[in-house]
Amino acid sequence: MLVLAIETSCDETSAAVLRANGPARAPTEASLSAPDILSNIVLSQDDVHAPYGGVVPELASRQHIKTIDVVVGESLSRAGVGLEKIDLYAVTQGPGLIGSLLVGLSFGKCLAYYFKKPLVGVNHLAAHLEAAFLENPGLPLPSLGLLVSGGHTSLYYLEEPLSYKLLGRTRDDAAGEALDKVAKFLDLGYPGGPVIERLARGGDPKKFPFAVPRTKDRSLDFSFSGLKTAALKHVRASGLTKDSPALADFLASFEEIVARSLLDNVRQAVDGTGPRSLILCGGVARNARLRTRFQEFAREADLPAFIPSPKLCTDNAAMVAAVALRKFARQPDLALDLDIDAYPR
Ligand code: KG4
Ligand code: ZN
DSSP states (O other): OEEEEEEOSSSEEEEEEEEOOSOSSSOOHHHHSSOEEEEEEEEEOHHHHGGGTSOOHHHHHHHHHHHHHHHHHHHHHHHTOOGGGOOEEEEEEESSOHHHHHHHHHHHHHHHHHHTOOEEEEEHHHHHHHHHHHHOTTOOSSEEEEEEOSSOEEEEEEEETTEEEEEEEBSSOOHHHHHHHHHHHTTOOSSHHHHHHHHHTTOOTTSSOOOOOOOTTOOSOBOOHHHHHHHHHHHHHHTOOTTOTTHHHHHHHHHHHHHHHHHHHHHHHHHHHOOSEEEEESGGGGOHHHHHHHHHHHHHHTOOEEOOOHHHHSSOHHHHHHHHHHHHHHOTTOOOOTTOOOOOO
């Protein structure tokens, strides 16, 4: 069976076609596991938002409207299938920017309605976590999942796929947001995470001794706004600019402290919950330093670590399709529901 998924929660327009192996009429979760990604097209809006140093919601929605048909068309042609062959539609419902979400949702509804096929609404955070299962369907459960993106930084206990208990989340900025804001302050470009990663290469991560942020009650919540403020204060006080020779050291130190702060909570959560595996996902999981630190910690804790390949970490429709297949397997009589709505949070 073939699923076409659309993801427009923020500033990437994405569409993917996945083929699930197994019976289309009475699928089971096992039969639909390890689907083939026939296409996963991601059109970034970075150029549109870069002059503003961050996502401008109205421009994001307008850009999705302009490009969604081309992106969906491209996903079909790369997959080598026509719309009449699609058995199931999937679309991100939220959380995200409401205007952006509505573009994808309306487009998905039209297709499902016209072709009389079921449409599955997908939670964006569930999709990020599902990216780990897409490449490793049999990962040992229960698992501890760290989701680090531009809008979210959360830690989950996963009993089984799509069944998550929130253990902790950021009380202020998300980790990706802190990276984006520091990059913006230094006028390095947007999005900040990948730029910082590039410019930090070769830098000494011990040069700037940032303090690891901790929430006062030692809960599993995160906090990045204090760290971000400390970084901005240092930039102001030292006169650091994007041309300073010390830039690489400064950025490497900042990346390092973000990674260490994330892992502090993972360590505490592992001790408290005793999972059988670890998952790292979300856009910031593309970061090489964080991936390395996460793997190092997993070895230390003697647990297998699962980190989606970079393309499946940042926003993409393949992860949305994967959630839809799982939901469909659990509820194969799913009818087309044109009332499903977008939700910003
Ligand atoms: O998951 P995502 O694509 O969108 C949200 O759901 O937010 O994550 C985007 C975030 C941005 O903050 C971006 O700076 C960060 O992921 N990011 C990175 C890297 N690539 C993307 N952060 C650090 N290193 C990277 N290589
Ligand atoms: Zn995301």
